[in-house]
Amino acid sequence: MKVDYSEMVEKGIFTFFVIRFLRNYYDTPNRYPELDKILQRTWLFVIPLFLLAGLPGMKFINDWYYEVFILVGAFLIYRARYNRNTRTLFTAVLPVVIMIFINTFFEFLFPSFYKEYEEIFGTAYGFSFFWMIGFGIYAHKQNKVEQTQRQKTEEERIRNEAKKQELEYQVAERTAELTKQKNELEETIAELRATQNQLVQAEKMASLGELTAGIAHEIQNPLNFVNNFSELSVELAKELQEELDREDQDKDLIVDLVSDLVQNQEKINHHGKRAASIVRGMLQHSRTSTGQKEETNMNDLADEYLRLSYHGLRAKDKTFNADFKTHLDPKVPKVNIIPQDFGRVLLNLFNNGFYAVQQKAKLGIDGYKPMVEVTTEFLEKEEEIVIKVRDNGTGIPESVRNKIFQPFFTTKPTGQGTGLGLSLAFDIITKGHGGVLEVNSTEGEGTEFVITIPVN
Known part of the structure; x- marks a missing residue:
């Protein structure tokens, strides 16, 4: 097949x-x-x-x-x-x-x-x-x-x-970089906070230094009164002793001598308390705030710090001369505040006012009289206390008016201002006391700071 x-x-x-x-x-x-x-x-x-x-x-x-x-x-x-x-x-x-x-x-x-x-x-x-x-x-x-x-x-x-995989690598790399930046930022923030605390403390010490000369001047006045009246009291006591040793005592003279002694002791007591008040204010201003509020007479606080500010500037610059006035409402009640913090606010506003009138005085304007005034007023209906600090100085330019409460912003020459005064004042009034701090100013005519705080 x-x-x-x-x-x-x-x-x-x-x-x-x-x-x-x-x-x-x-x-x-x-x-x-x-x-x-x-x-x-x-x-x-x-x-x-x-x-x-x-x-x-x-x-x-x-x-x-x-x-x-x-x-x-x-x-x-x-x-x-x-x-x-x-x-x-x-x-x-x-x-x-x-x-x-x-x-x-x-x-x-x-x-x-x-x-x-x-x-x-x-x-x-x-x-x-x-x-x-x-x-x-x-x-x-x-x-x-x-x-x-x-x-x-x-x-x-x-x-x-x-x-x-490339994106995951880039994300991991970016995450590591961001983590590093985060750690660096946290370290920077910690350093800035430490620096801020140091600057705040420096601002407090600077204001304390400005107070020193004023306190010395203010405390000298009551001490002079205490010394003078104590010397008079010693003389009156000797005269009273001599009169009591005599057989034919003149009762009218004894009554007059005792009356004079009582008056002298009252004056010594008054001026002693005045000196103690100044020392107490200095200690409160210098110590770190405890945050505890105390019942405080706002009129006395405003009057005291106005005088301390004026005499402090006078001690630093003998050529400085200005007038100051107080318009204190007697109806202002005592209010719970942190005295040392509120005192720093007033001292800063008074110092700024005196600085502004001092700068304007240097311009040599005819008929110009430097003046700083403080006014207190009690608004019964609103239950608020209004404190106004007014000066007739150089005023604040409109271009920088919105910046004055920013930290480290200052219009003063280098070395004369930290730029923390008004920033701290704003925080103390608004955050510490639930109040309001406002400014009204006309360049070349003057400035007015208005503090409003609730009574309760």
Whole structure:
């Protein structure tokens, strides 16, 4: 029996292209390595079939090779029908499978009918075969497009993953940098707070230094009175002793002497209390505020610090000369305040007022009389106390009026102002006492600071 090798080569080429098609279609080398190994080993079964087909009695292998190959392939494709690409491929193979069963059915069961219409069956089989090839090529192209899309998607995913890792690295790097900056800022804030505390203390010490000379002058007056009246009291006591030792005592003289002694002691007591009040005010001003409010006579506090401010400036500059007045409302009740803090506010406002009139006096304006006034008023309906500190000095320019309560802002020359006085005064009045501190000023004419605090 002669073997048709050309037909075997044809079937071998068909098998080669089908296997190659399946490997490319499913991208088995990358996606299904195990399946790719099976497809590569398919030749281990195909080649023995070709050899067997050449043996006597094995012609049916050669006759049914295509059909068996396609059926086996269709069965495997059907088993994997849940994959979308496989369903498309199964659609290409299905008409050929159907025609194989139809041809086989009529060829064995109705051979006469099959021979009569063999050309029709052959044409239908050929059409289904070309359908399989054509649809397979179309499916292959579609699969190529999908593979390309999948490849692009994968590349995009890889790029996104790389970008994500890069962004995570940048975020981590930025977080570390921000953490470092945060730590540095916290250290800077701590240093600034320490510096602020030192500057506030320096401002307090500066105001205390300005008070020293004024206190010395103010305390000297009551001490002079105490000394003078005590000396007079000693003389009166000696006269009284001499009169009492006489046999013919003059009772009217004794009464006069005793009356003079009582008056002297009252004056000594009054001026002694005045000196004690000044010392107490100095101690309150110098010590750190405890934050405890005390019932305080606002009129006395304003009068005392006005005098201390004036005499302090006089002691620093002997050429300085100004007048000051008080307009104190007797109806002003005692109010709970922190005396040392409120005293610092008044002292700062008085010092600024005297400084302003001093600067204006240096301009040599004819008829100009420097004046600083303090006025207190009790508003019964509002239950508020209003304190006004007015001067007829240089005034505050409108361009800087909104800045005067800002920390470290000052209009004084370097070395003459810390820029903390009005800032601290504003905080003490508004935050410490729930009041209001306002300023009204006309450049070249004067300035008025208005303090308003609630009685309760």
